[in-house]
Amino acid sequence: MRLELAGITKRFGDLVANDGIDLSVEEGEIHCLLGENGAGKTTLMNVLFGLLHADGGEIRIDGEPVRFSDPGDAVRRGIGMVHQHFMLVPVFSVAENVVLGFEPVRRLGFLDRRRARAEIRRLSAEFGLAVDPDALVEHLPVGAQQRVEILKALIRDAKVLILDEPTAVLTPQETEALFTIMRSLVAAGRSILFITHKLKEVLAVADRITVVRLGRVVGHTTPAETDEDQLAAMMVGRSVELVVHKEPARPGEAVLEIAGLRVVDDRGVTVVDDVSLDVRAGEIVAVAGVQGNGQTELAEAVTGMRAVAAGTIRVGGRDLSHATPRRAIEAGVANVPEDRQSDGLVLSLSIADNLVLNQYDRAPYARHGARRLARVRADGERKLAEFDIRAPSAAVAVGTLSGGNQQKVVVARELSRPVKLLVCSQPTRGLDVGSIEYVHRRIVAERDRGAAVLLVSSELDEVLALGDRVAVMYRGRIAGVVDPSVGRDRIGLLMAGIDAVAPPPGGAKGESP
């Protein structure tokens, strides 16, 4: 099946999200749609999937113009979509989720589970989509949930599969596994429209590439004809630095001192186990590891968001082991949380309000229990410029901004006050190249100013680029603290829990760069 988009235009009020976009996906190819956040990629896919209606242009399948009034139409014409945020019922099994809305029934309307399972097993085997049809979705890791989403599309006989930012939530290993699946799908004659802003992935997997910027197509190319620098330049309209420039760290006193820390998760399982780690002023300690090895909980414990079961956390000499988030903030801990939309921002409130979310009741933003709104607004406008937040004004709701600009609001808030310790969890997840570059520069600047930085990231590139020391976590413990120069392979082994070299005396604590 050959899918063509011709001159697709979609406006939201005065904003032109898609401006005459042309694109075609041939049978059996992986076509990458590359663009920054806010470039109009998701809008285009929603038009293609019948969720939005184009104001102009047409969609053609094998040369024949089609109109989709809803996703059902798109599915019937062989288009399948895997959304960025999964649309699964957590308490249902894999098989139930896959056939939902499409259930094979026996006589009298009973659900034919056996047939559903058999069908899933057949597709799993054909395309290497390893997943147990009887597992409950809520117990599956993110990568497996994504495979369930793909199965959902395949069982509805999708010929063209749209994957919207599929790697944003995956570990490097899961990403590799996804690419293998994608290749087997196109080998079997299906087509994939792969939406991303990650350059490495585009070059690794694409047959053809279409780059969009500000709602327009800026060029079509192939991996053979281009490289990362050129793609990045096309994407953002200027050349970007893909490496972080930083001077060697000049660490001072230990600011964050963690000793014998144990943290349990909501189910009572120990997720951080006897962790000891120091972060000194003027250095970045990057915590690496495959997602789910306790890094998130470590950051939560340090910021007061999660109770400490045993051990101590000290910041600048003050004991914060049992501190509330508020006391941690007052002690000079800045927190860029992992999930900015659920923990970092109130999407319905203005940028200005979000910029003072943890300072709203303090001078100069409040006096005697009354907020000083003029001051909040004025400071908000000033920070738009200072932190390069692209928005018409600070009075606009944060929810209307792109992901990159939302993250800049969080960073602006956290770095607008004197900070002793900066804790960043996945600070660039889901961001575009320009915003990643910006956030990285800010983190390095904060280090150079003398703050201690604890960076939690599952992006190995980020860990290697930013970390002055790298602490690798595996199953809640620190598998080793190494210099980033030891290289990917050694760190990769530590992430997998394999330590070729015996740890130095004193365990994880205090290995100098």
Next chain:
Amino acid sequence: MSAAESALASPSPPGTPWWRRVLAFVTEANVAVVTLLAVVGGLVVGALLIIVTTPATLHAWGAVGRAPGAAFATSFSTVGNAYGALFAGSVISPSALGHALTTGRGWTGVFTPISETLVSATPLILAGTGVAIGFSTGVFNIGGQGQLIAGALAATYVGFGVSLPLVPHLVLVVLAGAAGGALAGFIPGILKARTGAHEVIVTIMLNYIFLDLLAYLLTTHPLQQPGQSNSISQTIPMTARLPHLFGSTLRVNLGLLIALAVAAAASWFMRKSTLGFEFTVIGANPSAGRTAGMDARRATIAVLTISGALVGLAGMSTVSGTDFFLSSGYGGAVGFNAITVALLGRNRPLGVVLGSLLFAALSTGGRYMQAVASIPIDLTTVIQAVIVFMVATPALVREIFRLREAGAGKILLFTKGWGG
């Protein structure tokens, strides 16, 4: 209206003539237009109901083939009479006004309807504002009835149990009303904060508890009126009564001014106070509030306590303003109508005041309409219900009146979900 919304309220580019902006505003499905059209819709439905339920108009329509003009004329005059009576009974009566102007006497009669409307609006404003503060923080306080009874009970006890000069006594009565309601709001607050019990369930159940508590107390000393076998409380003395504002015959009293002051204070509180901001943040996204160092549990307790205090004031305002004693089932539907006016006013105190006035006018006018035009008072209940129904379904109003969709950020849907 938040800053974000007002920034989006005029999407027209600068330089557009003012009348085009006005036209753009009134043809868009924004909050003000939808609410106004909901009122229009309610009145239209009411008019149709009057036509199909009045024998005279039905007869005229039965003969529409022979005298089509008569059918329309009868319909118009019946509906006109009914709505004329509704207006005369709730705002001002043109005939009484004419009489007073020509004779110079009977001015009291002119102002009685509006006074009665203001009297029944008073508890609605207080309770509606209380409920609205809860709603805008994501706390669904359905316990208006119970908190109103608690406030009225406390005010009554302090009213007949304490003997003081007018001003200090009245201050004490008002404070007691607020304190009684606050206590009734604190209970679901602390239960939610400590145990996670859902406030909707707890407040509904507390309604029954307070209703029965009141019924019990009304049969026991010292609340029950001595020498009475009926469930009626002692009458509160003059020093515990809210003074009338315009002479003894018009019942409108100090309670109205208290209600307006409370609504103004609530408006300031939600927009400009630090605690109000904390409430807003926690209502919109509790986990972001927690990350920013806010204490969601403390806020939950505070919201329900404040909300209860305002509803308690509503109970005080009726017992001390117009009734002067308690009877079983006190407060009637005010606790629930408060939820309705909060919805109608979209949780903004000014909106609650306007919504309360509208609802109060419909019920006071309805009584007069029943007496004068022989239209059952239930009609006003239908009108109220249609208005609320349409306010709660903005998409329907948009379809009926063919309005443009409101811009991004102006989210109209209010009854989204009852946060778990």
